[in-house]
Amino acid sequence: MTPEAVIFDIGNVLIRWNPESFYDRTIGEARRRALFAAVDLHGMNDAIDAGALFRETIYDWADRHPDWAEEIRMWYHNWIDMASPRIEGSITLLRRLRAKGIPVFSLTNFGTHAFAYAQTQYEFLTEFDRGYVSGHMGVTKPAPRIYEMVEEDCGIAPDRLIFTDDRAENIAVAAARGWRTHLFDGPEGWACRLVAEGLLTKEEAAL
Known part of the structure; x- marks a missing residue:
């Protein structure tokens, strides 16, 4: 049928959809690996997928991880580059x-x-x-x-x-x-x- x-x-x-590839191009593979080891960016994105606010959630995570704040905010400002x-x-x-x-x-x-x-x-x-x-x-x-x-x-x-x-x-x-x-x-x-x-x-x- x-x-x-x-x-x-x-x-x-x-x-x-490959955020790792974007970060490899932008900050280099070694720094990307350190970022993803220090910050659960996919967990952050899971919260957004479940209904959390987009910009506000990402900026909140950036505030919670000041050593990586600029790189975390890229998830918002460069999002379309990751989704391509x-x-x-x-x-x-x-x-x-x-x-x-x-x-x-x-x-x-x-x-x-x-x-x-x-x-x-x-x-x-x-x-x-x-x-x-x-x-x-x-x-x-x-x-x-x-x-x-x-x-x-x-x-x-x-x-x-x-x-x-x-x-x-x-x-x-x-x-x-x-x-x-x-x-x-x-x-x-x-x-x-x-x-x-x-x-x-x-x-x-x-x-």
Whole structure:
């Protein structure tokens, strides 16, 4: 049975997300390693994804770690440099699906204000039929509740949803709920899966 809706993660599926790479380019790998050892920047970002304020949270962490204040504030001021580049092959697949009238949703761990800003930089982030953003929902992947909230909102049976994400733990929870899943490792593999599910032809998927 063909899926009724396709769900995309965003980070490392539609947009590269690698803060370490940004810091390596900006302050050098050795200093970046020291920074990440001293400050739990990913923990800070997890709080933002769960609904904490974007700028205020980052500036608070900078105040708490004065030795690294300038580097921590880069998370805010240079955020778009960390969330780049676009993954064009995935964006093409999103648009090919929508062109055929197939509903396409997002399900992403993303701060409310960061996502609103990202939408001004990446036009395709406004193109989803439904957007499920953790900052708005108050819960992050892989908590089972976020998947349950998607099901409740869209009204589609779990086995009629197909979801791609680059993190195995996020995929595992979705699969346990009965979703069809694909561990994203690049646009080509995802394109092949969409063809196998009968959602796109090889030509539409550019295979």
